[in-house]
Amino acid sequence: MSAEQQNLPVEVTLHHAPSVNMVKRIWKTFWILLIITIVELGLSLLLHKLDLPDNTKRLAMKGVIIILSLAKAYFIVSIFMHLGDELNQMILTILIPLMLLVWVIISFTIDGSSYKYMRNRYDRTFNTKTMNLPQTKAPKGKTVPLK
Amino acid sequence: MATTATVHQTKWWSGGKSPFNVEYGKLMMWYFLMSDTFTFGALLVSYGAIRFSQNYWPNPGDIFYTFPGAGEANLPLAFVSLMTFILIMSSVTMVLAVYEGHRGNKKGVAKWLTWTIIGGLAFLFCQAWEWTHLLTGEHPALVNGHIQMLSQTISHNPWGKLVEGSAVTDALKNTSPDVLAKLVYEHDHTMSLAQLTALPHDQLAKMINVSELHVHEAGPIAFGGFFYGITGFHGFHVFSGVVINSIVLVMTNKGVFERRGHYLMIEKVGLYWHFVDLVWVFVFLCFYLI
Known part of the structure; x- marks a missing residue:
């Protein structure tokens, strides 16, 4: 016996009529994801190959890769998971709590790097153990497989 | 159910309908995925915090360079790219x-679900190969003044910085004949490992070409634990996704959803599967790309 026959309140949801355009949209998203992934890989391999001594440039390249990953996440959530088609209020109940992660990422990475700073300053064994000494660096521009 | 109407200008909160215009189970799936995002977020952030606290962290291109059937060829990130492609593809299906x-x-549902399950299984096989390779593949590492053969486990790994030639020569003097025999055998197969082990220490040490030998220090201890923990937890999600997909495939073929009049269950399972792909975007980012 269904809810309707029992005179219970029925859950009413309205649906968009499925459109043929959806298939087109899915494949378009697939190509976008694939291209972003290839660009990311290219940047990552370049980062590895260049082995830049300049910290800022390295971090900038990593920043670009992170932004590209966030773009991928946006396409997966918005189009594959159809979140973009839901009502705004529903989207916000999911996205607002996730903003906590922004705080988590900032505070914990800062905490980690401050721990490194303090150990380098006060614990000499830590410094000599894990500091990347110049003469032990691999030759520039040459990939040395670990084997 | 499934009433088609214009979504605009509907008074969602005036009663009689779901205010979010989402079926209960689907809404709860969204909230479960949100909580799961926090779980993965916490794991990846703890990895990030430890990585930020170290002076040295290995470069992913030096670790993940092998490909099944390619022997010792140096193909950084090639295999994991294939894994990523498989997962994106299964998301599309x-x-x-x-x-x-x-x-x-x-019929369409059953067809595409089958492809999704195949994609998920392919990903799991790839991960099994990668884990086996990392757990069994040994590399020379400098530990306490002598060379040891290390694989990547949760307690040690050979992904430290490269050791210079003179330090390697010194370390070879203190290294056990077993390890020396293994090092010679890697490049030279004229003698069997057993024959090499029987040779005297000095002779073995002379057979090793120090310039060809890439000895690294032991890497950050936390690397293995985070790698196996996080990729393993993601792999577990893939595995459970494959199981759930298989269950709904059987239900589809039995006509359960046809009788129910809607395929909302496929949507809910789909959300879970896309989430698995979404998490991989960030696991891929944190462990392999940067």
Whole structure:
């Protein structure tokens, strides 16, 4: 016996009529994801190959890769998971709590790097153990497989 | 159910309908995925915090350079790219299954679900190969003044910085004949490992070409634990996704959803599967790309 026959309140949801355009949209998203992934890989391999001594440039390249990953996440959530088609209020109940992660990422990475700073300053064994000494660096521009 | 109407200008909160215009189970799936995002977020952030606290962290291109059947060829990130492609592809087949569900096409749903399951299994096999390779593949590492053969486990790994030639020569003097024999055998197969082990220490040490030998220090201890923990937890999600997909495939073929009049279950399972792909975007980012 269904809810309707029992005179219970029925859950009413309205649906968009499925459109043929959806298939087109899915494949378009697939190509976008694939291209972003290839660009990311290219940047990552370049980062590895260049082995830049300049910290800022390295971090900038990593920043670009992170932004590209966030773009991928946006396409997966918005189009594959159809979140973009839901009502705004529903989207916000999911996205607002996730903003906590922004705080988590900032505070914990800062905490980690401050721990490194303090150990380098006060614990000499830590410094000599894990500091990347110049003469032990691999030759520039040459990939040395670990084997 | 499935009343088609314009979504605009509807008074969602005036009663009689779901205010979010989402079926209860689907809404709860969204909230479960949100909580799961926090779980993965916490794991990846703890990895980040430890990585930020170290002076040295290995470069992913030096670790993940092997490909099944390619022997010792140096192909950084090639295999994991294939894994990523498989997962994106399976996400596409899943969203196509959801689309066929909207249209009430039972055959289409079953077809695309089958492809999704195949993609998930392929990903799991790739991960099993990668783990086996990392757990069993030994590399020379400098530990306490002598060379040891280390694989990547949760307690040690050979992914430290490269050791210079003179330090390697010194370390070879203190290294056990077993390890020396293994090092010689890697490049030279003229003698068997047993024959090499029987040779005197000095002779073995002379057979090793120090300039060809890439000895690294032991890497950050936390690397292995985070790698196996996080990729393993993601792999577990893939595995459970494959199991759930298989269950709904059987239900589809039995006509359960056809009788129910809608394929909402495929949508909910689809959300979970896309989430698995979404998490991989960030696991891929944190462990392999940067």
